[in-house]
Amino acid sequence: MPSLNSSQREALLAELSGLKRFCFSLTGSQADADDLLQATVEKVLEKGMPEDAHPAKWAYRVCKNAWIDELRSRDVRQRYPEQAEEPESSPSAEQVASQERQVSEVGEALEQLPTDQRLALTLVAVDGKSYAEAAEILEVPVGTIMSRIARARKQLASSMDLADND
Amino acid sequence: MTTQDLELLSQYLDGELSAGDVSALERRLAQEPRLAAELQRLRRVDEELQALANQPGSDTVPPQIAALLAPVAQTGRVIPFPSRRGRAAVGFALAASLVASVGLVLAPQWQVAEHGGEHADLVAQALESTPSSADQWSSLADGSNLRPVLSFAGTDGRWCREYQLQQADQQWRGVACRTDGGWQTEIQVAEPAELDSGNQYLPAGAHDVDAISDFINRNATDIPLSAAEEAELIDSAWR
DSSP states (O other), X not given: OOOOOHHHHHHHXXXXXXXXXXXXXXXXXXXXXXXXXXXXXXXXXXXXXXXXXXXHHHHHHHHHHHHHHHHHHHHHHHHSTTTSOOOTTHHHHHHHHHHHOOOOHHHHHHHHSOHHHHHHHIIIIIXXXXXXXXXXXXXXXXXXXXXXXXXXXXXXXXXXXXXXXX | OOHHHHHXXXXXXXXXXXXXXXXXXXXXXXXXXXXXXXXXXXXXXXXHHHHHHTSTXXXXXXXXXXXXXXXXXXXXXXEEOOOHHHHHHHOTTOOGGGHHHHHHHHHXXXXXXXXXXXXXXXXXXXXXXXXXXXXXXXXXXXXXXXXXXXXXXXXXXXXXXXXXXXXXXXXXXXXXXXXXXXXXXXXXXXEOTTOOTTTSOOOTTTTTOHHHHHHHHHHXXXXXXXXXXXXXXXXXXXX
């Protein structure tokens, strides 16, 4: 049954701040982060959660999938702009999102990272998740998390033009 | 910088190395300036990342999103039926404007219901007996307002109703389906009723509550019931 029991709801509520920060790190704007957070919560409520699932990890996984869906959707809109459906509220929302977008060197560098690396780095370096937790959320081996994070850090350092000693 | 050293430094920053590996790496860092410089470089990346992620408002959760998780927990999952005696007293052709006064009369005897409190009982009564309306709210005895929006047959054979609920300064939209034990809330999301759409940012789905539409599209067998079909069901206690 697509519903959450009270303890799952409480656990998810307690996790919302961290989840919002995760959304912000992924999207780079407050408006997009709020959109992603709302989509995540709605999906969790709609699809439910297994009784034995860890609510926080489950929610992060749903969030990750929602963000990947959004990236694919953006890609389609960019490739086929004349065919893309335009929701009634999207023009104003996108305008606001554009105005609020946080322009910063690290933010721009983050956007250049491959999706897999960005997710892994954000979970660990920003949200403080362990490699094991990130691996569970992203459904990949711990070793994959380790290598993605290392490569992400190296690329960020290069993109941000930090002094390279190589 | 080898890939192996890069991964070693990264694991060090993340606290993922064993105590033995930490000691070994720190001995190398003391002896290898290039390795130490690379560690500082990667550390600066983390500092920039954290500064970006921790800027004011980055972890602020809009109240309407937090509210998505609150209302069902408050109302309970299954809203019990009002007693048949009570429903008969309400009558088939009860006008929505009369629901408030009837609710006041009937509410006390429902407070003893096993599931949920007075509010849940009042919502159940309204779902059981109030016709859908495009603009007419029914005032419940506890001060909240409910407006059934439409009724439809679910793919699992249950009758379901989309509704809007107002309580204090909050508003929700949901779908409840009738089971043998009561009205089961299947989905309920907050609506930003108080927002001024002219000036404020509205999150995705704030206007049309996509999750509700999606739920109905997936679970309805047909178009919503007509007013006459719905009235007949209300009269026959949804049998």
